[in-house]
Amino acid sequence: MVKHSQAWLAMRKKRWPLTLVALLSLSTVTVLFIRTTSDSCNTRAKPQVRTQAQHLDESHSPIRSSSSPSQQQQQQQPNPLEFMKSKLVLMVSHELSLSGGPLLLMELAFLLRAVGSDVVWISNQKPPQPDQIIYSLENKMLDRGVQVLPARGEKAVDTALKADLVILNTAVAGKWLDAVLKEKVSEVLPKVLWWIHEMRGHYFKVEYVKHLPFVAGAMIDSHTTAEYWKNRTRERLGIKMPETYVVHLGNSKELMEVAEDSVAKRVLREHVRQSLGVRNDDLLFAIINSVSRGKGQDLFLRSFHESLLLIQEKKLQVPSLHAVVVGSDMNAQTKFEMELRKFVMEKKIQDRVHFVNKTLAVAPYLASIDVLVQNSQARGECFGRITIEAMAFRLPVLGTAAGGTMEIVINRTTGLLHPVGKEGVTPLANNIVNLATHVERRFTMGKKGYERVKERFLEPHMAQRIALVLKEVLRKGSRKQLN
DSSP, X not given: OHHHHHHHHHHTGGGHHHHHHHHHTTSOOSXXXXXXXXXXXXXXXXXXXXXXXXXXXXXXXXXXXXXOOOHHHXXXXXXXXXXXXXXEEEEEESOOSSSHHHHHHHHXXXXXXXXXXXXXXXXXXXXXXXXXXXXXXXHHHHHTTOEEEOSSSHHHHHHHHHOSEEEEESGGGGHHIIIIIGGGHHHHGGGEEEEEOOOSXXXXXXXXXXXXXXXXXXXXXXXXXXXXXXXXXXXXXXXOOOSEEEOOOOBOHHHHHHHTOHHXXXXXXXXXXXXXXXXXXXXXXXXXXXXXXXXXHHHHHHHHHHHHHHHHHHTOOOOOEEEEEEEEOSSSOOHHHHHHHHHHHHTTOTTTEEEEEOOSOSHHHHHHOSEEEEOOOTTOBSSOHHHHHHHHTTOOEEEESSBTHHHHOOBTTTEEEEOSSGGGHHHHHHHHHHHHHOHHHHHHHHHHHHHHHHHHOBHHHHHHHHHHHHHHHHHHHHHHHHO
């Protein structure tokens, strides 16, 4: 591995940042960095797939969708967030951690800092004891010019009152409004953009979202999630959503650099496969999510086992198949994870299934596998950023036909979809066999997925979509202040 690294550095001195990213990605560390929203978003009803520019029932619903610029437009236009220069933006997150919501907000903070915005960060919840992850993330923000304030106190209130824009991140952050602003809440609400990622029922509490109807707007990661919030807030809480904007996410420039660098991918692929004890021509099907029942690792392993039986029964000539479960916790194995390992032992497929500890970066595993399995259950993923990251690495996706996955994966073009629940076990097994036996189909789907990412799921696309929302929210806030 050292020889590979030295050769790479010699050949590519001008690209040392990429080299550093790739090499740092090789080691396994303590927390799973999945660029996705932190919760499964589960709708039992099968949602309709909508185009990115389509408004959803606009005559009855305030849900809107931001359009994406073409690649030619991106090259011709200045930074779409340039208008945010010198604007004061307060970001309030329910916590600071390596979960999806806070990481997305941090990305936006850095995008705004890049155009000269004054950005202030508040974490509403912090553990009583010092936390190394929080310390590292706060220092990362400070290094990029983001101010970090305590959640409570006069300075927090003063900043909220002076800010041009306040972004609340996740539904739980709503608790900060009354607890800190108190009688000043009404002065701040007209300039609040509420960025929502959650879909689980326990987030639908009045104490969290009672101010939601009065903010300038809500920003949500997928059409499915937006419709779910619209319907559930009305039916369960009797409140109305504000004007709601659907903003699909995009891949970071750093990840795209690795995904498009053949040398980086080859080095990462060789290292990871060597560490797993698999050969270069073995086929790896990976699920990359923190291990939990909602992410469907148990059903994936059942499907994988069934696919092995199908291959044996039909006497198919295919490379050796392996399942990789990224998102384990070696130090504190949950009851659910113990069930997974017991299943593997009972079916005697220990040599085919590999559990990988939670890891800071997903790029090494995306470079080393052949197919991504996105098996989130019930309502599926709110968006599922790992899906567009896998597509950037030219990987086909086997996903559940639910949630945001249906807004990303084009069935039979960039991947194959299967039902959620036990009903999806056999279809997923068949899809695994399908891609295992059709090499050209894997490559074609991967290529189509990469093209789809380049067309609509890049950081500039996300910046453009968010810029349209921020302009509208700023306009509303200014108008209400004048009134």
